[in-house]
Amino acid sequence: MAVEARAPRLELKGISKRFPGVVANDHVSFAVPAGAIHALLGENGAGKSTLVKIIYGVQQADEGEIAFDGERVHIGSPREARALGIGMVFQHFSLFEAMTVLENIALGMDEPPPRRELEARVREVLDSYGLSLDPHRHVHTLSVGERQRIEIVRALLQQPKLLIMDEPTSVLTPQEVEQLFETLRRLASEGCSILYISHKLHEIKALCESATVLRGGKVVGTCDPREESARSMAELMIGGSLKDLSDKAGCVHGEDRFVVAALSAPGEPPFGTSLKKVSFSVRSGEIFGIAGVAGNGQNELLAVLSGEERKNVSGSIRLDGTELARLSVGGRRRAGLASSPEERNGHAAVPGMSLADNALLSARSRMGLASGGVIKAKKARDFAAKVIDAFSVKATGPGASAGSLSGGNLQKFVMGREIMQNPAVLVVSQPTWGVDAGAASFIRQAMIDLAAEGAAVLVVSQDLDELLELCDRLAVINEGRLSEPMDVKGISIERVGLLMGGIHGSGRGAEPEDGTAPAGRARHPEPAL
Amino acid sequence: MSLDLLVAILMTIAGAATPLLIAGLGELVVEKSGVLNLGVEGMMLIGAVTGFAVATSTGLPVLGALAAMGAAALAAAIFAVLVLTLMANQVATGLALTIFGTGVSALIGAPFVGITTPTLGPIFPDFLTSSPLLRLVFGHSPLVYLGLLLTLAVWWFLNRARAGLILRAVGESDSAAHAIGYPVLKVRYLAVLFGGAMAGLAGSYYSLVLTPMWAERLTAGRGWIAIALVVFASWRPGRMLAGAYLFGLVMTMELQAKAAGFNMVAPEVLAALPYIATIAVLAIISAARRGGTAAPACLGKPFRAAA
Known part of the structure; x- marks a missing residue:
């Protein structure tokens, strides 16, 4: 023209x-x-x-x-x-x-x-x-x-x-x-x-x-x-040079640390997605990714794994062989499972409270920030200050309110708070959602380092590029069902895309028809092609 | 039961239902736009006293009804400025409006206690109301017919008219409506004013049709029932009609029990029925929906244009 x-x-x-x-x-x-x-x-x-x-x-x-x-x-x-x-x-x-x-x-x-x-x-x-x-x-x-x-x-x-x-x-x-x-x-x-x-x-x-x-x-x-x-x-x-993520090739994967088997849970009405027999395992030193389009059960999975949702949940969640499924959020944290949900403002952190208080909320038991119902304010402040320092969070100090931080800085703080408790298993959703490139690469590096020390890391994300860069294996969640895990090396993007769109590849064998798939059926997203 | 009695009962039900229907339809439109106005009771009282005052002074009940609409709309305008422009809390402001309306109506109404007014009675010529069945069709106050027409009009407006579509959009997602370019606040102002006018009209029904006299707190909490009916009707005009007439039946139980010589239950219990029914209906509805409701998504949330 x-x-x-x-x-x-x-x-x-x-x-x-x-x-x-x-x-x-x-x-x-x-x-x-x-x-x-x-x-x-x-x-x-x-x-x-x-x-x-x-x-x-x-x-x-x-x-x-x-x-x-x-x-x-x-x-x-x-x-x-x-x-x-x-x-x-x-x-x-x-x-x-x-x-x-x-x-x-x-x-x-x-x-x-x-x-x-x-x-x-x-x-x-x-x-x-x-x-x-x-x-x-x-x-x-x-x-x-x-x-x-x-x-x-x-x-x-x-x-x-x-x-x-x-x-x-x-x-x-x-x-x-x-x-x-x-x-x-x-x-x-x-x-x-x-x-x-x-x-x-x-x-x-x-x-x-x-x-x-x-x-x-x-x-x-x-x-x-x-x-x-x-x-x-x-x-x-x-406006600067981008740091490379350190190579993960040297990582040695150990035994299965975090094993989830046949986990099912009803979705919250009216629009929630129910989980249908979700099974996977994450090895020591491994980063495992769960990809999928929003609203396919990611939030429900996070809530069930963290312990927020225990009603009508069936299946098992084991950490180093210990059954966690009956434990409360606090009990799971004590057992070594740290988690960070998708929404940082209002779910992972309380916007109106200081960073020290926010640190106290999730690190209370593992870091001994309270005993006998009494808060150890100084210890909490010190822990928050350590997180701020180690994760280069831009904040005026442990007294700054969580809501005053930018998205990227708050996310760094939330991730730092969990990682510095030295968990055996870290479960995170959308770790770099809406976070600028510099902070995102920092957060990814921190997760790689945690895994290198032997922790099992589970990352739920809609950002496929992030998962491909970060993970050793990944699986796709669609309508509350999890696909077979795939090695990221040599993965077929096309196949991942088809799984995300709800078409299960022929290599997968029969569809896992449990015959009980109820309400969720009505809202099949239509095939992408 | 004689035909006469049956017709009389049906007509009292229509009489009790009409103000609930009119005020409820007004509040339904307000809530569809995303505003929760809990001041219906106060606006009804202002309408009732204004209508009565104008009708007795001029001798023209129609003028009274119009003045009732205007005065209640004025009260609604105060509410609108507070919650829409100044972004005050809608629940608190609505409650304040009810208290305000109760006080102001008592003040204005003080000189009118004990007098009677010309009423907005049946409009059709006598020969049309000579038999009970004809009376059932033609023997009502014009407001009864107006309530039925209004149901149809509100349904048409919300489901067929473009302006109604925009109003629903504003109530569903004010930020999205704003992003597309609709004047969110203007739509809400108009809705609140309409709701006020309808509450005023409903209020005047009590002082100009049901009892041609004024007494403090004449509406006796019916405004709250109208608000509950909006939830009961899941924000649908057709169900509002059904709900209002159902409550009309419940509310007249006391009278009917008396007329039928039924005295197994204390009349006080029957008089309390509508209020018990309101609570029961709301509890059942919220239990049945388990979290999901048909409520407009932005109901009760203040809107501030994004900076």
Whole structure:
């Protein structure tokens, strides 16, 4: 397509936005030509989200101007943005769970046609892009991939000239990602520009033809992702060199330390997933990963392993041969099982309490921070200070409230608190979710070190790249069922993706039909292909 | 039982159910938008006294009903400013509104105690109400018919109209609605005002239809039953209609037992039935749902536009 002579589809000139205490965007300028797929790169807090909110009219810039197709525009609201032809797919979907797909789509349009006509148009778009979705299903019954399709269809119905995608793949299976990329490439070939925000660098390499890198609210570089390596882009993002994780090859795996057999538990109604005969074992010195799309039983598994949920649980959880299944959370901690749930603010840590008090909450018995019902405040402070020091947590001290820490620093503290208790088994969920690259690599290294000392480490994560980098073996959880474990060396990504999407490979033999799979049946996410 | 008696019983049930239905539909719309207004009782009292005052002063009960809606909507506006703009706690503010309404209505109503007012009686000509069956159809206050029409209108609004879809969206996820570009606070203001007007109208039913006189605390806790009915109806207008008439039946048990000469149970127990039924219904519903409810996801949460 001949687009050279035309003005860029979107051009930002000197956009600045300040919030009390921070400059979110500092004179940001870049341009996206028509039909281009342009990446916006940066760590958490680099100002990407603020910038796209300004482009989509959710927020207003303090300074600078925006030109669209060569004309200077003022975008005062999302409605004005849509009128210009700007569509957006949000990171956290702006969907209404209790409503149907069609109602959700109608809400996203300014002047939706009557219901029947809208339905016909939706089906047309679905057909023409080869997407499958039932317009009459309620959103809460859909898989994450399907939910994202709603957002995409909603944007496509407006025939956008610029589509903004904010971290669209963080919750998709590899096959779903591939399908999304095909849709995006096709859109771009039809002349729609795409502004793609992600921190998954290999995806950006595969999809985008140009990129703008933000750091601390400023543009620090532009590049052609196809010619960069993931590592060079990461270093551009963090503005320093990336440390390598130490080699795990020297690790010697010992005996089975943590053995879980036939663990079943009902899910919390109305939307919980029940666990169905989950079995696996983790050896001493080993990091074992559990991959899967969110909502397939990960939270339930964590709660059952940590001891938070003991009602109606059957099966066994053994640590060095000792049965833990009957023990309380505290009893399991004393036995040597440390755990850290997915949600750090409010679940792993109490935001309103100091770091010392938070340390006390989980390390009380193992570190002897209380005796006879009396708190040893000084000992708790010292322990918290040791964690802060050893894990280079940026905080004013043990007296700082947990809520005042940034996500990455709080996660470092939470992980440090567990690891420094020297557990025999560490169970963590999403250890680096929403954490910047530097802190993430620190946390991963700490887990590797813990395993090297002989502990068994279980990592539950939606980030497949993380698991592939970190783990020795991994298994996939889908609908509360765990697949056979696979060695990470020589693993087939395609097979992992199929397992994540709920298709069990033929090599697996018969499906584990226990005949009792009840409520969960109704919400099979549909196959990814 | 004679036909006359049966019709009389059915008509008292409709009479008892109508204010619950009207106030409940108003609160249903408010809650669908994500706001919990526990001040229904207070707004009903303000409506009841305003309606009575205007009707006695002008001799026009219709004007009284309109004034009742306006006055209660004004009280609702105070609530809206407090919880929506100033983001005060909705539960506490709602309770305060009820206390406020009780006090203000007693104050305004003091000079009106002991007088009677022209009522909003049956509107159809006499020949249409000559037989019991015709009376059952045509013999009601206009507010009874209005309640039925309102049920239909609210159902249509919530399920068929675009504005209703937006209102539900705001109640389901205020942040998502805001991100798409809907004016969350404006929608909630309008919903709260509508809820106030309906509570006022329901209140005026007590002073202009049921008992053509004013007394302190005339509504006797019916506002709370209307709020409970919203939960009972799982936020659906059709079930609200059924619930209101069911409670109308329970509430008139005392009268009916008397009329039928039934005296095995103390009348006080029968008079307490609606309140016991309210508690029982709420307990059964929350037990049956086990955590999951049909409640709008953002019910009772203040909304602050993301910085």
